[in-house]
Amino acid sequence: TKQKWVLGNWKMNGRLAANQALLSQLSQIQEHEHVAVGVAVPSVYISSALQAAAPTLVGAEDVSLYANDGAYTGEVSAAMLADVGAQFVLIGHSERRQYFAEDEAVLAQKYANAVAAGVLPVLCVGETLAEREAGQAEAVVAKQLNLLQAATLLKQTVLVAYEPVWAIGTGVVASIEQIAQMHAFIQQHVLSLLNNDASIRLLYGGSVNADNCAAIFAVEHVDGALVGGASLKYDSFAQIITAA
Ligand code: 13P
Secondary structure (H helix, E strand, O other), X not given: OOOEEEEEEOOXXXXXXXXXXXXXXXXXXXXXXXXXXXXXXXXXXXXXXXXXXXXXXXXXXXXXOOOOOOOOOOOOOHXXXXXXXXXXXXXXXXXXXXXOOOOHHHHHHHHHHHHHHOOEEEEEEOOOHHHHHOOOHHHHHHHHHHXXXXXXXXXXXXXXXXXXXXXXXXXXXXXXXXXXXXXXXXXXXXXXXXOOOOOEEEEEEXXXXXXXXXXXXXXXXXXXXXXXXXXXXXXXXXXXXXXX
């Protein structure tokens, strides 16, 4: 069977001591070939996390749209993420789109920078509640996926996280039917964008927890999860990993 990916997204949470404790607990979980585990952490904690995390992957939550070095005060480039050893980076999380006005052009550049630096990009997509109620969910997600066309330059695994905005941090998980339908749509759309020449992994995100994860993992085209709140506590995250 296809390997599942379980990624945590810490968002703007954590402190050094607590991070190290959580990561060292996670590193005790028996490694299984059928599941890859990772955590996206605030960039200031990437280096310390890498020391405690193996075999858990460590990634960044965002990256600059500027590629290498320059007069961009406060920015962290993809080259820097690669330099400290970050293994993946979230691109276009809905909180970035919403609070930092990241649009398709910016995200296409960020995605390209990550690819160029050798840091695996995880493209996050998802519609708002208003968009779903207007019958626009698939159209919105299709538009968010379009930047993958430029990604054909590198024939690597394409990782997409479908996170309906209305399911993030709300406790309102998407229904199995909604997940199945959207994941099938994304699978087919990405294949057509990349001329059927891609290895695709689709993660579901939005209120994933220890209780609902098994049913979600059983859905066709769900290759894992992107977990927010439940990734901050060892018990819930470990249960999700075990269910994968
Ligand atoms: P929650 O799991 O807290 O709903 O967050 C999901 C998310 O945004 C992961 O990126």
